[in-house]
Amino acid sequence: xxxxPEVETTRRGxxxxxxxxxxxxxxxxxPDLRWPIPRExxxxxxxxxxDAIRRRAKYLLLDxxxxxxxxxxGMSGSxxxxxxxxxxxxxxxxxxxxxxxxxxxxxxxxxxxxxxWQAPGETHxxxxxxxxxxxxxxxxxxxxxxLSRGRKAPVKTFLMDQSVVVGVGNIYAAEAxxxxxxxxxxxxxxxxxxxxAALADAVKAILAHAIARGGTTLRDFVGAxxxxxxxxEYLLVYGRDGTPCPRCRxxxxxxVDQGRATYFCPTCQKR
DNA sequence: CTCTTAACCTGGACGC
DNA sequence: TGCGTCCAGGTTAAGA
Numbered sequence: 001x002x003x004x005p006e007v008e009t010t011r012r013g014x015x016x017x018x019x020x021x022x023x024x025x026x027x028x029x030x031p032d033l034r035w036p037i038p039r040e041x042x043x044x045x046x047x048x049x050x051d052a053i054r055r056r057a058k059y060l061l062l063d064x065x066x067x068x069x070x071x072x073x074g075m076s077g078s079x080x081x082x083x084x085x086x087x088x089x090x091x092x093x094x095x096x097x098x099x100x101x102x103x104x105x106x107x108x109x110x111x112x113x114x115x116x117w118q119a120p121g122e123t124h125x126x127x128x129x130x131x132x133x134x135x136x137x138x139x140x141x142x143x144x145x146x147l148s149r150g151r152k153a154p155v156k157t158f159l160m161d162q163s164v165v166v167g168v169g170n171i172y173a174a175e176a177x178x179x180x181x182x183x184x185x186x187x188x189x190x191x192x193x194x195x196x197a198a199l200a201d202a203v204k205a206i207l208a209h210a211i212a213r214g215g216t217t218l219r220d221f222v223g224a225x226x227x228x229x230x231x232x233e234y235l236l237v238y239g240r241d242g243t244p245c246p247r248c249r250x251x252x253x254x255x256v257d258q259g260r261a262t263y264f265c266p267t268c269q270k271r
Numbered sequence: 272c273t274c275t276t277a278a279c280c281t282g283g284a285c286g287c
Numbered sequence: 288t289g290c291g292t293c294c295a296g297g298t299t300a301a302g303a
Contacts, residue, residue: 075280170297
């Protein structure tokens with residue numbers, strides 16, 4: 001579920017409640033999510049102050065002097081700040097209780113998310129090899145153009161490859177390709193420099209707008225205060241097969257490519 | 272290297 | 288009401 005805007009929305013919602021707070025205790029209701037939760041989470045996090053909450057790609061890092069808790073929301077995860085006596089619901093897997101009387105609660109029905117640990121000064125293997133942040137200056141059309149030469153895989157797959165650029169998932173890839181007028185099925189290596197410039201601009205604009213609207217909620221996602229994101233109402237093609245293209249009124253098409261549903265306008269996206 | 276596919280897991284929607 | 292099938296925002300591991 002959560003792509004960059006949803007993770008960033010979560011980070012911003014957690015910030016005022018979590019940053020600078022001391023952890024009182026950690027409660028694991030199961031020993032694993034996608035992977036086993038390392039012992040450092042239980043052993044090193046309690047009594048530590050959370051100095052900062054950072055986002056890298058779709059990961060959140062809770063920084064302490066002893067190291068950083070590394071979280072990923074997977075497809076269905078959410079992190080909320082709640083009063084500590086809030087009743088537990090299904091799939092509430094982890095509580096990080098704070099001295100403030102509130103609890104940071106990790107809920108994840110499908111358990112594709114993870115909670116790992118990064119030692120001070122180290123880079124977790126999952127963070128090594130990630131591409132640039134899409135909202136940074138390191139990401140632009142020329143970067144995409146140069147990196148894509150010779151690539152035969154579809155440009156949508158290329159755009160969702162976290163070693164190419166981070167944070168773009170199935171929803172925002174479809175939206176950006178539509179906005180840039182690029183066919184999701186075109187080989188990445190066949191897209192022109194001009195189209196990549198438009199695509200990079202579209203990625204930046206679409207992600208920034210989605211963050212401003214608190215992310216997209218299709219099913220599970222809620223922000224740190226439990227509120228759904230409002231960006232779903234602004235999607236142009238994702239999930240809208242059969243409805244008129246907002247630009248030319250041709251019916252938006254859905255097809256499955258590389259095992260993922262993709263949505264596009266066959267008239268507007270030919271390049 | 273690049274690319275493709277299966278796998279992980281649960282729940283909701285839909286057809287019969 | 289119940290059951291089978293398909294689908295879902297992500298990522299990795301394994302194989303070609």
